[in-house]
Amino acid sequence: MEKWSLMTITVLLALTVRWTVSLGSYSGAGKPPMYGDYEAQRHWQEVTYNLPIRQWYFNTSDNNLLYWGLDYPPLTAYHSFLCAYIAKLINPDWIALHTSRGYESQPHKLFMRTTVFVADLLVYIPAVILYCFSLKETSTKKKASICALCILLYPGLILIDHGHFQYPLSLGFALWGILCLSYDWDLLGSVAFCLALNYKQMELYHSLPFFCYLLGKCFKKGLKGKGLVLLTKIAGTVVVSFAVCWLPFCTDMAQIMQVLRRLFPIDRGLFEACMFSSPPPRLANIWCSLSVLIKIKNIVSPQTQLKLSFAVTFLSLLPTCIKLTVQPSLRGFKFALVSCALSFFLFSFQVHEKSILLVSVPVCLIINEIPFMATWFLLVSTFSMLPLLLKDGLLLPYAVTTLAFLSVCAASFAIFEKTSAEDLQLKPFSLSLKGYVSWFKSFPKIVRSLFLLSVTLMGVLSLASAAVPPPQRLPDLFPLSVSVISCLHFLLFLVYFNVVILWDSKNSRSQKKIS
Secondary structure, three states: OHHHHHHHHHHHHHHHHHHHHHOOOOOOOOOOOOOOHHHHHHHHHHHHHHOOHHHOOOOEOOEOOOOOOOOOOHHHHHHHHHHHHHHHHHOHHHHOOOOOOOOOOHHHHHHHHHHHHHHHHHHHHHHHHHHHHHOHHHOOHHHHHHHHHHHHOOHHHHHHHHHHHOOOHHHHHHHHHHHHHHOOOHHHHHHHHHHHHOOOHHHHHHHHHHHHHHHHHHHHHHHHHHHHHHHHHHHHHHHHHHHHHHHHHOOOHHHHHHHHHHHOOHHHOOOOOOOOOOOOOOOOOHHHHHOOOOOHHHHOOHHHHHHHHHHHHHHHHHHHHHHHHHOOOHHHHHHHHHHHHHHHHHHOOOOOHHHHHHHHHHHHHOOOOOHHHHHHHHHHHHHHOHHHHHHOOOHHHHHHHHHHHHHHHHHHHOHHHOOOOOOOOOHHHHHHOOOOOHHHHHHHHHHHHHHHHHHHHHHHHHHHHHHOOOOOOOOOHHHHHHHHHHHHHHHHHHHHHHHHHHOOOHHHHHHHHOO
16 A cells, blocks of 8 residues: 555656646647647548548548648547547537647647546556556565656656647657556567657657567577567567558558658758748758758759768667667667667657657656756756747746756755766776776766766756846857757767667677567
8 A cells, every 4th residue: 555655646746746837838829820739730620520531641631731730650640539529419519620720728728638648647657657667676664666767757747748738649659658668568568669659650669669679579589489479479560560550551552651751751851941041940950950960951862862861870779770670678678768769859851849859858867867867858958948948938837847847856866975987887887997998986076077067067057048138149149058958968878879889798698688
C-alpha cells in the first residue's frame, strides 16, 4: 500500500501541474488565418469525421491540404476520428465541415485539453510508473516514486503537450515498447513501437536502436536455432501490425503513395525557413545553425540536401548501431535511443524544434543512471524551444516548471555531488586516457562550473528574449542565439553519449544474460 500511496501522490502532483499549464494559452490562439497546432488537431477531427477515408490525405474542394492537411500516419487520423466522434456528441459545431474553421470557445478548449489529459493518463503516465518500478536501481518504493516524479515533471513535454498543444501518444507507445523489451516481451514491444511509428513518423528517430537491439538478440541466440525463430516472429509481428494500421489505405496504391508523400515532403528542403527570415526559425540543429554563415538552401538542390543530411546522419549514428548489434544489452539500448535520436535531430531532414522531445524522453529513462548530465540535457532541451514557447505565451509556465524540475532533480539525486568521471559513466574512457589528460583529476569541478555557466547563460537569454527589444538591424538576434547555443550544447552531448556507449564495459558483461 505504501508503494502505491507514494506513487499516487507523485501522479496527482504531475497531473496538477499539467492541468494548471493547460489553463493558459495554446498554439495560435486568436491568430487567424492559420491559427496553430491546436487548430490543426481540431481541423483533422473535422476532416476525418466528415470525409471518407479515401479523401483524408488528398487535396479536394472539401479538404484543402494547404490548410493543416493531414501529414501524420494513419493512427493519428484514427485518433482524430475518435475525438471527433465524441466532439459531435457534445457540440456538432466544433467539427462542422468548413464552418468550424478556427473555432474557439472555452467549452471547446476544455474538451481539447481533456483529450490530451486523458491520453497522458491512459498511455504515457502508466508506462512511466511501470518503467520506474522495473528498474533495479529503484527497487525501493521511495526511489521509484522519486524517479517517476522527475520524469513526469520534465517541463519540455508538459509545455508542448498541455501548453502548445500536442498529444503524447507516440512517445507513450514508444515507452511501452521499451518497457516490454526490458521484460523480454519482444513481440509486444515490437507491436507497441509499430503503434508509435504509425502515430508519428518522427518515431523513426528510435527505429534503429529497436532494430539493432532485437537483431543483436537474435544473433546471440543463433540464427540457426532460437534466434531464427525469434527473428521470424518479430518480422511477422511487424508486418501484421503495419498491415492492420494501413488496411483502409491498401485498396489502392495511389492511396498509399499519397499518404507517403504527405508524411515525407522532401521538396521543402532541409528546413522551412532560413536564419534572419520572417518569422525566424526556432530550430537548434546543425543545418539551421550553419545557415547563419552558409545559405545551404540557396546553394544546393533539395535532392542534394536530402543526400547530404542522410549521409551525415548515417555516419553519426553508425558506431552506436554497430556496438548495439554486436553487444546487445538493455542499458546499451537505452543509451542508443538517446544517441541515435540526437543524431537525427541534429543532422536529419525536415526537423521540427519539438522533435527534441524524441531525445528528451529516452534521456528521462536514464536519469537514475546519470542524473547530473540527464538533468542538464533536459534543461537545455526545454530552453531550445524557448522561441516557440514565447510565441504561444508560455513564458510564466516555462519559468515555473523549469525551476521546479531543476529543484526536484537537485534535491532527489544530489546531482552536484555526482560529477566524477565514474558518476558520469566516463571512467573507462578516463582510464584509456590515463597519462595523457592530467586535468581529469579536477574533472568534477570543471563539469560543475560548465553547468553553472550554461544555466546562467540560458537564464540570461530567457530574460532577454522575453523583456529586451532586439536591435533593429538584428530583429531575430535572440531566437538565433537560443538556436545556436542550444545546438552547441547538443553537439557536446552527442559526443558525450557516444563516448559513454563506445567505452562502456558493462554492455559486454550484461549481454551474457541475453544469450
